[in-house]
Amino acid sequence: MHRLALLTICMTLSTVAVAGAADDTLKPKDDGYRGIWFTLGQFTDAPYGKGEWKDFWDYGDKYSGGLGTYTAKHLPLAIYAPAVKKTFFCYGGSKGGQRYLYNMISYYDHQKDRVPRPTIVHDKGGVDDPHDDSSLTIDPEGRIWVYVAGRGRSRPGFVYRSARPYDIDRFELISSDEICYPQPWYVEGEGIFELFTKYTGVRELYWNFRKPDGSRGEDRKLAGIEGHYQVSFRQGRRIVTAFNRHPKGMPDNRTDLYYLETRDLGKTWQTVDGKTIAPPLVKPDNPARVKAYSEERRLVYVKDITLDGDGNPVILAVTSSDHRPGPQGDPRTWEVLHHKGGAWRIHKVTNSTHNYDTGPIWAETDGSWRIIGPTGRGPQRWGGGGEVAVWRSRDEGATWTKVRDVTKDSPRNHSYVRKVIGAEPDSPFAVLWADGHADKLSVSRLYFTDFEGKTVRRLPYDMKEDFATPEFLKAP
Secondary structure (H helix, E strand, O other), X not given: OOHHHHHHHHHHHHHHHHOOOOOXXXXXXXXXXXXXXXXXXXXXXXXXXXXXXXXXXXXXXXXXXXXXXXXXXXXXXXXXXXXXXXXXXXXXXXHHHOOOXXXXXXXXXXXXXXXXXXXXXXXXXXXXXXXXXXXXEEOOOOOEEEEEOOEOOOEOEEEEEEOOXXXXXXXXXXXXXXXXXXXXXXXXXXXXXXXXXXXXXXXXXXXXXXXXXXOEOOOEEEEOOOXXXXXXXXXXXXXXXXXXXXXXXXXXXXXXXXEEEEXXXXXXEEOOOOOEEOOOEOOOOOOOEEEOHHHHOOEEEEEEEEEOOOOOEEEEEEEEOXXXXXXXXXXXXXXXXXXXXXXXXXXXXXXXXXXXXXXXXXXXXXXXXXXXXXXXXXXXXXXOOEEEEEEEEOOOOOOOEEEEEOXXXXXXXXXXXXXXXXXXXOOOXXXXXXXXXXXXXXXXXXXXXXXXXXXXXXXXXXXXXXXXXXXXXXXX
């Protein structure tokens, strides 16, 4: 039998067999917080030039380093649960610090200022690729749902649910599905709205809805314009998403930017001006398009999306002129796109050194906006990530000021800063990220900081006890 057909049958049988199956066995623990290190292995020739222009190999891989909080399209990655005053988070861990992926979950206890030994939710049996990292959501009963990502159609994804409320010791396997880049959003009183990608020759966007008992319907296609990457956000029953397109199906060609939303769990989809569209989108020029960056020969790397105080969407992206690392892609510009008054307003935040520099954006209750990300030049200059900084705008993104350097003089680049959904304003744990050497295999440590970036805490790489207090690298 053809391998793909056999895989499809096995996945289908797996979904039926495990749905709702209880599993009271303890999940194994790891003895420290060790992020996965990864290299994509894409070294592309580039022309010689003047000054800093050298052979491309001098600028390293397209992306590599500590990718435990990768990708920007795996979300939510961390959620604050006020009922128990804990921040639950998942990440791509490594077996013994080696290139072997563990799908991990843990929490930070705000009252006791400590973390437990992290739990190994899933072992992919030798996969070292952080595209298989996880995302999570929490239902009103406190059960934690972990979505272990698949990769293409060769590796399925897995959905787990905690056997007990706010507990990371026991998980039951709910299903095995073709889910890549999972983005599960729990809608209270309804269930989980799932946004994800399927590999149908190219990367196409789909959605589904999972009931509280774990059952789900048929996958529905949202967009198939040669391929896409997306980011999303939930506010009540409203789900918003922003995505690019991949001309000729090539992610290295990613360009243009689109926006859609649903307020009825996918029954209907609307553009930013309220026009209802019939998915899937299949043509590049359509009512959902925010900006045709392709006309400027600019690449678009979507990073985050949120809503301002009036419910207007705010999109964060990095634009570039080349998919390869090195100066030939400069300027790599952090941009915010804000819809207000019937039009999209586009503003520059700053420039950084790599297409995959990633961080989140918030529109806060006092009207100010905030970005925390690796915008500073790191020790591996042309590698992914860098030094983390806090940026703030008080005029709806028109101008930005760097408030603070969060990290400085680091030995390894910091990468993929990820927001905590529901973090309180004074929380010491507002974002999570990992570090790693961008040019060679290294350890990868995990960090968190507050909204102001005044404190930096590092999770313990090695643990001898069941609990440990994260160390302060920068004290308040």
